[in-house]
Amino acid sequence: xxxxxxxxxxxxxxxxxxxxxxxxxxxxEARDLSAIRGWLMLILLGVISFSVSCWLSxxxxxLQAADNRSSIAGMLLGEGRLALSGHFYELAxxxxxxxxxxxxxxxxxxxxxxxxxxxxSPRRHIHLSGAETSEIIPWLRLATMMNPSxxxxxxxxxxxxxxxxxxxxxAEQVLLEAQVRNPSSYKVQLERGRLxxxxxxxxxxxxxxxxxxxxxxxxxxxxxxxxxxxxxxxxIYRALIHEAEEERQEAITCLKGILNLFPERTSIKDRxxxxxxxxxxxxxxxQVWSDMLKKDVQTKSGxxxxxxxxx
Amino acid sequence: MTRILTIASTVWMExxxxxxxxxxxxxxxxxxxxxxxxxxxxxxxxVKYVKDLGLLMALxxxxxxxxxxxxxxxxxxxxxGTVFPLxxxxxxxxxxxxxxxxxxxxxxxxxxxxxxxxxxxxxxxxGGTFNLAALLQAFILxxxxxxxxxxxxxxxxxxxxxxxxxxxxxxxxxxxxxxxxRIPELMAQAxxxxxxxxxxxxxxxxxFEVFDMRKRLVHDFGPASWKMVLIVACYxxxxxxxxxxxxxxxxxxxxxxxxxxx
Numbered sequence: 001x002x003x004x005x006x007x008x009x010x011x012x013x014x015x016x017x018x019x020x021x022x023x024x025x026x027x028x029e030a031r032d033l034s035a036i037r038g039w040l041m042l043i044l045l046g047v048i049s050f051s052v053s054c055w056l057s058x059x060x061x062x063l064q065a066a067d068n069r070s071s072i073a074g075m076l077l078g079e080g081r082l083a084l085s086g087h088f089y090e091l092a093x094x095x096x097x098x099x100x101x102x103x104x105x106x107x108x109x110x111x112x113x114x115x116x117x118x119x120x121s122p123r124r125h126i127h128l129s130g131a132e133t134s135e136i137i138p139w140l141r142l143a144t145m146m147n148p149s150x151x152x153x154x155x156x157x158x159x160x161x162x163x164x165x166x167x168x169x170x171a172e173q174v175l176l177e178a179q180v181r182n183p184s185s186y187k188v189q190l191e192r193g194r195l196x197x198x199x200x201x202x203x204x205x206x207x208x209x210x211x212x213x214x215x216x217x218x219x220x221x222x223x224x225x226x227x228x229x230x231x232x233x234x235x236i237y238r239a240l241i242h243e244a245e246e247e248r249q250e251a252i253t254c255l256k257g258i259l260n261l262f263p264e265r266t267s268i269k270d271r272x273x274x275x276x277x278x279x280x281x282x283x284x285x286x287q288v289w290s291d292m293l294k295k296d297v298q299t300k301s302g303x304x305x306x307x308x309x310x311x
Numbered sequence: 312m313t314r315i316l317t318i319a320s321t322v323w324m325e326x327x328x329x330x331x332x333x334x335x336x337x338x339x340x341x342x343x344x345x346x347x348x349x350x351x352x353x354x355x356x357x358v359k360y361v362k363d364l365g366l367l368m369a370l371x372x373x374x375x376x377x378x379x380x381x382x383x384x385x386x387x388x389x390x391x392g393t394v395f396p397l398x399x400x401x402x403x404x405x406x407x408x409x410x411x412x413x414x415x416x417x418x419x420x421x422x423x424x425x426x427x428x429x430x431x432x433x434x435x436x437x438g439g440t441f442n443l444a445a446l447l448q449a450f451i452l453x454x455x456x457x458x459x460x461x462x463x464x465x466x467x468x469x470x471x472x473x474x475x476x477x478x479x480x481x482x483x484x485x486x487x488x489x490x491x492x493r494i495p496e497l498m499a500q501a502x503x504x505x506x507x508x509x510x511x512x513x514x515x516x517x518x519f520e521v522f523d524m525r526k527r528l529v530h531d532f533g534p535a536s537w538k539m540v541l542i543v544a545c546y547x548x549x550x551x552x553x554x555x556x557x558x559x560x561x562x563x564x565x566x567x568x569x570x571x572x573x
Contacts, residue, residue, distance in 0.1 A: 095359065099530040107498035107506070113518045114495070116546075119539045120452070121526040131356070138351045138360035161352065170352050 077146070085147035092139035092156075098126035133164035144177075151185045154178035158191055159300055162198065171195055186215040190234055194296065197289055202241060209238045228261045235261075236268075236292070243285035248275050314402050315410040322414025326380055332422045335372045339426055342368055343433045358439030359529050365430035366525045369423060370453070374484065377419040377457045381464035382477035384411045385562075394567055404562050408465060408555065416461045420454040444534035449524035451540065455547035456522040460484050462551050463517075466558035469565065483516070492520040517550045 074081060094101055100123050108114075128135065140157040147153070154174055162171035172195060178188045189212030196205035212234045220227040239254035255272045258265060274281045283291075326332065346361050385408075388394040397407065427450055431441055463483055467476035494513040498506050521543050527535060 095530075099526045099532075104496050105499040106495035107501075108495055111495070111513075113513075113521055116521040116539065116543060117492070117518070117523075120521055120524055120535055120543065122532055124532070134354055134357050135359045137354050138349065138357050141349070141351050142360075157352070161354070165354070167354065170354060174352055 081146040085143045085150060085153070088139045088143035088146060089150075089153055092136040092143065095136045095139060096128050096133065098124050098128065100125050128164075130164060131166075133160055136160060137165070148181040151178060151182050151187050154182075155187060155191050158195065159297075162195055163297060168195060168199055184215055184218045186212040186218050186234070187230065189215060190230060193234070193237055194293060197237065198293055202244070205237070206241050209234050209241070213238065232258045232261050232265075237289060240285040240289045243275070243281070248278075251275060314406050315413055318402070318407060318410025319414035319417065322380075322384060322411060323418055326414075326418050331376060331380065332418070332425070335376055335422065336425055336429065339365075339368055339372055340429060343429065347433060347437060356438065358434060358437045361437050362430070362434055362439065362441070363525065363529045365433060366449075366528060369426035369430060370523075370525070372426060373419055373423040373453065373457055374460060374488075376422055377415065377460040378464045378477055378480045378484065380418065381412070381415040381461040382468045382480055383473045384415060385465065385468045386471075386473040386476065389567060404565075405559050408469070408558050408562060412458075412462050412465055412555070415465070416454075416458045419457045419461060423453055423457065424450065441528060442531065442533055445524065445528055445532075448534055448537075448540050449528055452522040452524055452543060452547075455544055455551075456519055458551050459517055459519075459547060459554065462554040462558065466554045466561065469558050469562040484519070486512075487517045487519045491516050491518055518546075522547065 077084065090102070099121075137157065137160065140153055140160070143153045144150070144157065154177070158171040158174045158178075161174060162168045172192070175188055175192045175195065178185070179192070182188060189208045193205045193208035193212060196202075196208055213231070216222075216231050216234065217227045222228070235254045235257045239251040239258075242248070242251035242254060252272055252275050255268050255275075258268050259272070262268075271281055343361070343365055346364055351357055385394075388397060398404070402410075427446065431446070434441060460480070464476060464480035467479045467483075470476075471479065491513060494509050498509050498513075501509055524535065527533075
């Protein structure tokens with residue numbers, strides 16, 4: 001700019017000092033304008049930051065009120081956390097099978113690249129056992145962090161901790177967290193009751209089964225087989241505890257509740273009859289619930305390799 | 312060879328000055344610390360997830376580093392006009408590409424080595440170990456993957472600006488990482504033309520899954536057979552040569568104009 005001005009005024013013999021003074025003034029004005037602009041930007045940024053902080057506070061409150069999305073994962077990832085949760089849950093399963101991925105239908109399996117990849121990353125179908133199963137827990141933990149409203153993941157975590165890892169104390173903590181995150185879920189109470197029965201904490205088990213019955217069906221549809229079967233489990237465990245505590249009439253009431261749900265269960269009818277006659281059942285209540293707990297564990301073990309849609 | 316090494320050394324100096332590697336190393340360290348401090352329901356002795364996520368992050372970070380530094384080398388020479396004095400020297404364009412590739416590949420591999428050392432340290436801190444032979448094989452194959460990634464990015468940068476070549480390199484390498492191993496699965500549901508296209512892609516694109524030893528390392532399967540590692544390494548070299556040829560063909564007759572420097 002200065003050069004252009006000098007060139008423009010040279011033919012008319014201008015006052016060079018005046019031109020320079022003018023330039024200096026213009027430079028000063030430009031600096032002032034720049035400073036003002038800087039301050040205005042700063043104020044604007046302050047206003048924007050304040051508005052964003054207010055908006056975020058409101059959003060956080062809204063999220064907290066809505067559901068479990070108040071977690072850091074929820075705020076950072078939004079609904080994407082559900083997909084991540086599912087992925088981590090699958091990873092836990094993959095780890096349990098020694099890194100073997102779920103086998104899906106493939107157009108071909110014997111290409112050169114597939115063979116090479118199989119050599120580099122071997123596919124071995126093994127099952128972890130004992131303390132080794134602890135390796136799947138971090139993935140289950142991450143899955144619950146991403147989606148705390150998925151009760152199934154909590155129940156699986158508690159199962160692995162109490163059975164293979166031999167840490168029922170941690171399983172109890174997990175179920176407590178599940179209860180806090182999903183206060184209306186009867187399934188958490190059913191699992192807590194089972195855990196307490198395994199540890200022979202009858203009083204705690206009784207409370208948990210009572211809570212489970214009070215919460216049933218929760219958010220589930222009451223006419224589905226799964227919901228009805230879960231209620232039957234709650235009732236049978238509760239009936240057996242009544243029996244053990246010599247409360248025959250209450251036990252009969254619970255057993256009749258099961259018959260209302262599943263009239264075809266003849267073993268229940270026989271047990272009611274025995275109790276009504278005042279006789280001692282052939283299998284004591286404690287033996288029955290021990291067998292039931294073992295059967296539950298076996299059922300879950302049998303489900304380990306079942307994945308819908310797989311070959 | 313001396314000329315190629317000279318170009319590679321200037322790439323090293325430039326990248327060290329730009330501090331990309333340090334940033335990624337600090338980021339990896341921070342993420343690993345966050346992983347280690349994860350409260351797994353109070354359960355101790357779990358280390359496989361640290362190995363798995365650590366190696367995954369090393370792969371992602373080295374991928375980002377490889378693409379970013381490789382795609383900016385040639386366009387920045389052109390943008391700054393330094394390509395003119397460079398090509399005025401007795402350097403062929405093939406040597407220029409080779410030198411740039413050697414520099415970017417070697418620095419990406421060196422950074423990966425640092426990542427591996429950091430991960431091994433963190434895993435040992437958590438009470439776990441790696442099988443050293445398997446770790447060495449994994450590093451060799453990882454480094455070969457980076458070689459392919461770097462030459463792909465350089466090949467695109469011979470005819471595109473930095474951003475476009477980086478984007479294209481991410482698309483191609485990302486497809487090779489995530490889509491190509493799933494093509495047999497996708498083909499099971501595809502028919503006709505789409506199945507043919509998928510089959511073509513399966514055979515055309517690089518197969519990065521054959522270089523991925525993470526599962527073997529995480530689940531302690533021990534080292535792979537060295538014969539297989541050698542075969543895979545040969546495949547990696549072959550793919551790199553193909554992209555090098557493509558890069559050279561695109562660059563050998565390219566005309567530079569001072570008016571298009573920016």
